[in-house]
Amino acid sequence: MVDTAARTRRAGARNDLVTQLLGIWLLLAVFLDGWAHMHLPGLETFFTPWHAALYSGLVATAVWTASVIWRNRQPGRPLTRAIPAGYQGTVIGLALFAVAGVLDLAWHEILGIEVSLDALVSPTHLLLGFSLFLILGTGIRSGRAASGSEAFKWTPPAVLSLAxxxxxxxxxxxxxxxxVRTPPAVPYLQTPIGSPGHTQAELPPALGLASYLMTTALIIAPFLYTLSGARRPPHGIATILVAVVAWLPLAMSGLRPAAVAGAAGATAAAVVTDVLLARRAGPWLRRRLPAATAILAALIWTGQLAGIAVASSIQWPVSMWLGAVVLSAGLAAALAFLSSWNTKSVPGPTVLRYQA
Known part of the structure; x- marks a missing residue:
């Protein structure tokens, strides 16, 4: 029987869900602020409606977290012992966010407002991002604490946390x-090596190929994480991951027809993948994980390319766009292989295993 003290150290699925719903507020405010910086030039002040949306979300999350801790307290015990399992990181994230917000205000007052790529790599903004990462991860940490030594169950708060x-x-x-970049929709001028203008001609498609690899990793890494300690990934996870990776940045940067069609094609491919995964048991997926993730990546980018072809046209030669799909599939398989490396000796049915 679980003692009362152990029970009170857990927030509960309902509290976790409220915390993650507040996380939606925070994330949408981040994208809204990014949209303002991209589409409303001349923002030269820290005090904007979009910052207000973000920081009001922080206050709401802080008040809610404090209420969870307060209701979890026990007579005669320090208040710090009332922090539910998994919420320690939330408290740290809230404190760091407040500190980073003050530093960000000072940064802008001294050095001005970033207007382009520098805004994404500003140290104060990165600290804000790390703080948000801790806050948004509450559902997963709390769910893992509640599962104990049993197989982790992907509850709605945990899935929302990952998304x-x-x-x-x-x-x-x-x-x-x-x-966002939709590289294959950009004309590619084939320039022989050593000829004038070769470097300038090769740079955009090279960045495009790199963007495929980076975006593939951003989708596949959390997909693989869903198999960590769990019997199977949550239903619909491929669609969820593709949706947040594709549609949120598109809404922020601008809904260009080729980009929208590509995202729609990739999302449709993810839906097909989820249907196929739902028909297979968890052990089957683990035994064939590199192949499964390679197929997932290949389907996503084939769907995107099909959407771009319908809405616009593919400007890359077949060797380029097909190579991007193959490279992405290879990276996905490599990530899956590494995630299951040297785990055969670990007992239990939830361990990732690789079978050639």
């Missing part, structure tokens, strides 16, 4: 998103 953290990653990596 929000992935969306935050997509925000900070928007400059290398294959959904």
């Amino acid at each position: 929000l953290m992935t969306g935050l990653g997509a925000f900070f990596l928007i400059y290398c998103s294959a959904f």
Whole structure:
């Protein structure tokens, strides 16, 4: 029987869900602020409606977290012992966010407002991002604490937590998103090596290929994480991950027809993948994990390319766009292989195993 003290150290699925719903507020405010910086030039002040949306979300999350801790307290015990399992990181994230907000205000007052790529790599903004990452991860940490030694169950708060953290990653990596850049829709001028202008001609498609690899990793890494300690990934996880990685950055940067069609094609491919995964048992997926993730990546990018072809046209030669799909599939398989490396000796049915 679980003692009362152990029970009170857990927040509960309902509290976790409220925390993650507040996380939606925070993440949407981040993208809204990014949209303002991209589409409203001349923002030269820290005090904007979009910052207000973000920091009011922080206050709401802080008040809610404090209420959870207060209701979890026990007579005669320190208040710090009332922090539910998994919420220690939330408290740290809230405190760091407040500190980073003050530092960000001082940064802007001294050095001015960033207007481009520098805004995404500003140290104070990165600290804000790390703080948000801790806050948005509450559902997963709490769920893992509740599962104990049993197989981890992907409850709605945990799935939402993973989606929000992935969306935050997509925000900070928007400059290398294959959904935003749509590289194959950009004309490619084949210039022989050594000829004048070769470097300038090769740079955009090279960045495009790199964006495919980065975006693939951003989707596949959390997908693989869903198999960590769990019997099978949650239903619909491929669609959820593709949706947050594709559509949130597109809504922020601009809904260009080719990009929208590509994202729609990739999302449709993810839905097909989820249907196929739902028909297979968890052990089957683990035994064939590298192949499964390679197929997932190949389907996503084939769907994107099909969407771009319908809405616009593919400007890359077949060797380029097909090579991007193959490279992405290879990276996905490599990540899956590494995630299951040297785990055969670990007992239990939930361990990732690789079978050639």
